[in-house]
Amino acid sequence: MFKAVIDLGTNSIKCLIAEVDEEEIRIHQDLMLTTRLGADLAKDGLIKENTWQSNIQALKQLKQICAQYHIAEENIVCVGAETLRKAANADEFKSKVQKETGWTLHILSPRQEASLSYRAAIALAPDDADQVMVFDTGGGSTEFSFGSQLHLYHQDSLPLGAVVLTQKFLSGDPISPAAVSKLQDHLNAVLSEAFPVPQKCLTIGCGGTVTSLAAIKLALSSFDPLKVQGSLLSDTVLSELVKLLLDSDLEQRKQIPGLHPDRADIIPAGALIVQAIMKHFALKEILVSARGIRHALLTQMVPRG
Secondary structure, three states: OEEEEEEEEEEEEEEEEEEOOOOEEEEEEEEEOOOOOOOOOOHHOOOHHHHHHHHHHHHHHHHHHHHHOOOHHHHHEEEEEHHHHOOOOOHHHHHHHHHOOOOEEEEEOOHHHHHHHHHOOOOHOOOOOEEEEEEEEHHHEEEEEEOOOOEEEEEEOOOOOHHHHHHHHHOOOOOOOHHHHHHHHHHHHHHHHHOOOOOOOOOEEEEEHHHHHHHHHHOOOOHHHHHOOOOOEEHHHHHHHHHHHHHHOHHOOOOOOOOOHHOOOOOOHHHHHHHHHHHOOOOEEEEEEEEHHHHHHHOOOOOOO
8 A cells, every 4th residue: 555745844845655564664756846835934934925836836746646656645644844833824825735735734843843753763773772862954943852762752943944044144155154153153052052961972863954964975976865874974074064065156066966956055054053963962973864754654654453
């Protein structure tokens, strides 16, 4: 039986289509469409009409793909997070999605989003790991989860997203050192307030920024989740990648091997978020997870015998 999970993020819509039974999950499609649902959120707190329409069109495109797999409506889960939690017209957008696609759009709470990210990533941790941090950097926010293989102890969601912070701090091209310094000060202040006594622990990073950085490190000609999954990103390599990204203008970043051109404008802010997290928690390296909340939701859809 085929099932699908649609995840409307601030930067992109992700769609995971898989054949699911009691034995295993066989992924057939893992799609990403860059639609920038949260493009105007920081400016006026709304999803603008043109953004609204482009996202609806993308969802219709995904609906057609789901139809090719003959996926029943009850086997499609559609979720959204930070932008839809904050946008003043989120309810109106949800109604439009329902009318145009027939899908009910569920808005995840920060706790739900962090919990799903944790469940998707924790498989990378050793069985005896008793203190693990998972962070998931998106377009509008970064979720932090702390726990072990068996228990999730604590969660936080901070307004540190690559799209929002690009608009607020790094809109120039090329990016000025002064703008970078202001963003770094902001990141340090937010992290220090949220985690005044940071503890060093095994850390797994996930989300588009982290997987893009891993893909650049690996110089992938096309994104390969199997190569990215479980790879390591050290603080030294990250510093080199940050320098590469900040020394390049937008057109130059679009040519960097491993980086999807649609992420070229927001990857500097995303990389600075990851670097600030690693410095704040005194991390020498992080594990990279190519799995996200769509994978965790799909796992929940496995029939129980």
